[in-house]
Amino acid sequence: MRPILKANSLVKRYGDVLAVDDISFEIYRGEIFGFLGPNGAGKTTTIKIMSGLLKPDKGTVTIDSRDRGKSIGICPQHIVIWENLTCLEQILFMGKMYDMPADVVKKRGRELLESLGLYGIKDRLAKKLSGGMQRRLNIALALIHSPEIVFLDEPQAGLDPQSRVLVRDYIRSIKNVTTVVLTTHDMEEAEKLSDRICIIDKGKLLVTGTADEIIRTGGHEDLVEIDFSGDIKKELYQFLDSELISGLIISGNRISFNTKNSQSSLENILKVIREHNLKVNSLQLRKKSLEDIFINLTGRSIRE
Amino acid sequence: MKTLDCFVKTFKENLRDWKILILAIVFAPFFVYMMDMYMGDTGSTAYNLVLINNDKGKFSYELIGEWEKIKTESGKPVLKIRTITDTLVAKNMIKNKEADLFVTIPRDFSDSFSLFSFNRTGSLLPLKSYGDQTNMKYMVAASFVDYTTFSYISQKTGIEIPINIKYEYSGRGKSLNEFDLYVPALMVLSIIMMLFTAGASIVREVEKDTITRLSLSKLRSAEFMTALTFNQIIIGLICLFLTLLAAFSVGYRTSGSMPLLFLVGAITCFSVISISIITSCFIKTMFGLLTLGCFPFFILMFFSDCFLPLPKINLLRLAGNQVYVNDILPTATATRALNKILNYDSGFSDVSFEIFWILALSLIYFFIGVWLFKKKYKY
Numbered sequence: 202m203r204p205i206l207k208a209n210s211l212v213k214r215y216g217d218v219l220a221v222d223d224i225s226f227e228i229y230r231g232e233i234f235g236f237l238g239p240n241g242a243g244k245t246t247t248i249k250i251m252s253g254l255l256k257p258d259k260g261t262v263t264i265d266s267r268d269r270g271k272s273i274g275i276c277p278q279h280i281v282i283w284e285n286l287t288c289l290e291q292i293l294f295m296g297k298m299y300d301m302p303a304d305v306v307k308k309r310g311r312e313l314l315e316s317l318g319l320y321g322i323k324d325r326l327a328k329k330l331s332g333g334m335q336r337r338l339n340i341a342l343a344l345i346h347s348p349e350i351v352f353l354d355e356p357q358a359g360l361d362p363q364s365r366v367l368v369r370d371y372i373r374s375i376k377n378v379t380t381v382v383l384t385t386h387d388m389e390e391a392e393k394l395s396d397r398i399c400i401i402d403k404g405k406l407l408v409t410g411t412a413d414e415i416i417r418t419g420g421h422e423d424l425v426e427i428d429f430s431g432d433i434k435k436e437l438y439q440f441l442d443s444e445l446i447s448g449l450i451i452s453g454n455r456i457s458f459n460t461k462n463s464q465s466s467l468e469n470i471l472k473v474i475r476e477h478n479l480k481v482n483s484l485q486l487r488k489k490s491l492e493d494i495f496i497n498l499t500g501r502s503i504r505e
Numbered sequence: 506m507k508t509l510d511c512f513v514k515t516f517k518e519n520l521r522d523w524k525i526l527i528l529a530i531v532f533a534p535f536f537v538y539m540m541d542m543y544m545g546d547t548g549s550t551a552y553n554l555v556l557i558n559n560d561k562g563k564f565s566y567e568l569i570g571e572w573e574k575i576k577t578e579s580g581k582p583v584l585k586i587r588t589i590t591d592t593l594v595a596k597n598m599i600k601n602k603e604a605d606l607f608v609t610i611p612r613d614f615s616d617s618f619s620l621f622s623f624n625r626t627g628s629l630l631p632l633k634s635y636g637d638q639t640n641m642k643y644m645v646a647a648s649f650v651d652y653t654t655f656s657y658i659s660q661k662t663g664i665e666i667p668i669n670i671k672y673e674y675s676g677r678g679k680s681l682n683e684f685d686l687y688v689p690a691l692m693v694l695s696i697i698m699m700l701f702t703a704g705a706s707i708v709r710e711v712e713k714d715t716i717t718r719l720s721l722s723k724l725r726s727a728e729f730m731t732a733l734t735f736n737q738i739i740i741g742l743i744c745l746f747l748t749l750l751a752a753f754s755v756g757y758r759t760s761g762s763m764p765l766l767f768l769v770g771a772i773t774c775f776s777v778i779s780i781s782i783i784t785s786c787f788i789k790t791m792f793g794l795l796t797l798g799c800f801p802f803f804i805l806m807f808f809s810d811c812f813l814p815l816p817k818i819n820l821l822r823l824a825g826n827q828v829y830v831n832d833i834l835p836t837a838t839a840t841r842a843l844n845k846i847l848n849y850d851s852g853f854s855d856v857s858f859e860i861f862w863i864l865a866l867s868l869i870y871f872f873i874g875v876w877l878f879k880k881k882y883k884y
Contacts, residue, residue, distance in 0.1 A: 252721065253721070254717060254721070275717070275718075281717060281718060282713070283715055284713070285517065285518045285521040285522050286517065294510060295718065297506070297507060298718075298722035298723060
């Protein structure tokens with residue numbers, strides 16, 4: 202596949218803070234590229250650099266485009282709309298700002314508003330729309346000029362389930378004509394939508410690949426989660442030292458760990474539980490998810 | 506075409522976000538009515554004279570009668586005379602600006618007048634005049650009193666004063682009162698209010714980050730600024746028109762050229778908008794605009810000869826015209842030009858230098874504004 206965007210050794214500093222630390226990746230034409238990271242990981246800065254809104258201190262971004270001026274669309278995390286214009290007015294205005302002919306922009310505007318469930322309220326002032334409607338309008342404004350690549354920064358934040366499905370389906374529907382770079386904190390959403398995902402943290406790119414590939418980087422391990430009704434007793438510690446498990450996390454009366462051999466591990470731990478008459482509220486054995494890998498890679502600490 | 510679309514969009518937004526627009530539009534007309542309220546019901550200026558008459562003879566009363574006869578063209582008395590008996594009270598009235606001039610007529614004024622007038626013996630007892638030199642009205646009131654007193658004495662004694670001063674009024678053939686002189690300043694004030702509406706049009710885009718959408722599009726900074734400028738010029742001219750209408754409604758009259766007035770008004774709007782563009786490049790929120798934005802507003806208001814007459818400091822001479830330091834604010838030159846047009850019926854040739862100067866400054870400020878804007882919001 203031909204890359205539409207190549208980021209090469211991007212570095213960006215804000216004073217002493219290294220927001221983007223030597224990041225390189227490629228985004229292919231027609232894919233949905235999930236861009237994941239905790240708060241403050243450097244996602245928005247990287248997107249700003251890719252979209253040309255911010256100059257990197259080092260590195261280059263190359264976009265393979267027919268018309269550089271029309272190639273990029275951006276839907277920021279916060280709602281960026283003209284509150285005192287109607288939905289239709291601002292859609293038409295933005296189209297004209299991209300030199301789109303009046304008839305084309307009208308047709309495209311109608312299509313977009315219909316697809317995003319806004320056509321029925323096209324003449325309503327944006328400030329009088331609900332939060333979800335404003336978010337959908339935010340997306341429409343990023344796409345009016347049919348950009349070759351669109352950056353959607355948490356487009357589904359604050360949407361109700363119906364709107365989420367609508368937006369998700371719409372994003373899927375445009376991927377063949379528009380390359381989508383998607384940032385989200387919703388791992389399930391990222392897994393469902395993205396063809397490829399990259400995870401960044403503290404300005405560094407940690408991993409890139411398909412969701413399956415990334416999950417496999419965590420090894421062929423299963424995840425066991427046990428909730429005890431009382432405190433975890435020291436008798437368990439002997440078992441927890443076992444070589445069968447890894448990535449142990451003890452949090453209150455809950456433990457979770459990875460295991461390569463789930464059958465043996467479970468047999469052992471159930472034996473300990475029975476011997477010491479421990480009470481278990483729940484026990485879960487499951488495959489690792491993208492979120493588990495994300496937490497493994499970026500840690501559990503809360504970010505500012 | 507993008508400029509036109511941007512113009513239409515900004516115009517709609519201005520109409521729909523009407524609070525700042527209303528503030529800008531009604532501010533100067535409101536000032537017109539306030540000024541009118543303080544300067545008399547017809548806008549004529551009256552001077553408050555506080556008098557202590559220690560004389561009991563007829564001449565002092567005749568003299569006071571002469572002072573009372575001084576009238577404006579509309580027939581209103583120029584001097585509002587109040588007679589009291591306590592010097593301390595009179596001096597306090599001067600201090601508190603309740604009176605502009607305090608005159609004391611000495612006890613034997615009429616006797617000395619009789620002796621001098623009929624026998625040519627002795628000398629006239631002097632009148633005492635007291636006032637605050639920093640109060641401009643003091644000098645004017647004193648000059649009215651002096652002139653009338655000399656005329657009365659000359660008439661009564663038959664003594665010809667060796668020189669007689671004939672007072673003629675500049676401008677449109679009648680005396681200008683203080684309100685008349687404030688009208689051009691109020692016109693400029695209405696335009697200075699554009700700092701807020703023009704600023705709001707930019708800052709709103711920055712605050713809501715829609716500027717990012719615009720900067721990613723094919724709209725150039727210069728196109729955006731041009732649309733904004735034309736938009737604001739229209740609002741500025743509406744403000745100017747309403748201010749003029751308010752002045753007319755309280756009795757102000759001018760025979761100055763209206764096309765010339767609106768031409769100077771439009772160029773002045775351009776200059777204020779240009780300054781607003783520069784200001785807005787340092788402000789990110791509407792709150793900032795309404796707080797920090799007051800700084801350039803007050804500079805323009807106070808250093809443009811709008812309300813405070815400032816001493817003139819020469820800057821340079823250009824094509825035979827003196828340019829003063831505060832002329833670097835285009836509104837200072839505009840106040841002068843509008844005064845010439847409205848109160849002195851000046852034509853295009855009389856204000857051509859002012860027009861050139863305001864336009865030149867506006868262009869300089871506009872290009873600085875566009876450059877700063879581009880630097881800040883365009884990659």
